[in-house]
Amino acid sequence: xxxxxxxxxxxxxxxxxxxxxxxxxxxxxxxxxxxxxxxxxxxxxxxxxxxxxxxxxxxxxxxxxxxxxxxxxxxxxxxxxxxxxxxx
Numbered sequence: 001x002x003x004x005x006x007x008x009x010x011x012x013x014x015x016x017x018x019x020x021x022x023x024x025x026x027x028x029x030x031x032x033x034x035x036x037x038x039x040x041x042x043x044x045x046x047x048x049x050x051x052x053x054x055x056x057x058x059x060x061x062x063x064x065x066x067x068x069x070x071x072x073x074x075x076x077x078x079x080x081x082x083x084x085x086x087x088x
Contacts, residue, residue, distance in 0.1 A: 002058055004067040008050055010070030011077070013042040018078025022086065031085070 016039035023031045053059040 002053055003063060005049060006053075006063050007066035007070040009042065009046045010067045013039070013046050014071045014079040015081065016042055017055075018075055019082050019085070022082035023077040026086070043085025 016035055020032065020039045021037045023035055026032070050059060053063070
């Protein structure tokens with residue numbers, strides 16, 4: 001279960017990070033503010049999850065695998081979403 005949580009946090013964190021990075025170049029401050037809020041909130045949630053698993057002693061090396069997979073998939077998904085927003 002902890003691997004799934006780490007995967008989902010990494011996935012959504014990277015989707016929002018890429019969207020924030022690409023929307024920074026656009027002239028819409030509202031999109032940038034909203035995505036920054038969600039991106040930073042998920043970054044904080046990811047840090048809290050890592051601290052939680054660390055204090056429980058459940059933070060093992062194998063959790064790097066779902067984190068890396070979630071990060072890569074999230075980056076690609078964020079790029080696709082950003083391109084869709086830019087083209088609209």
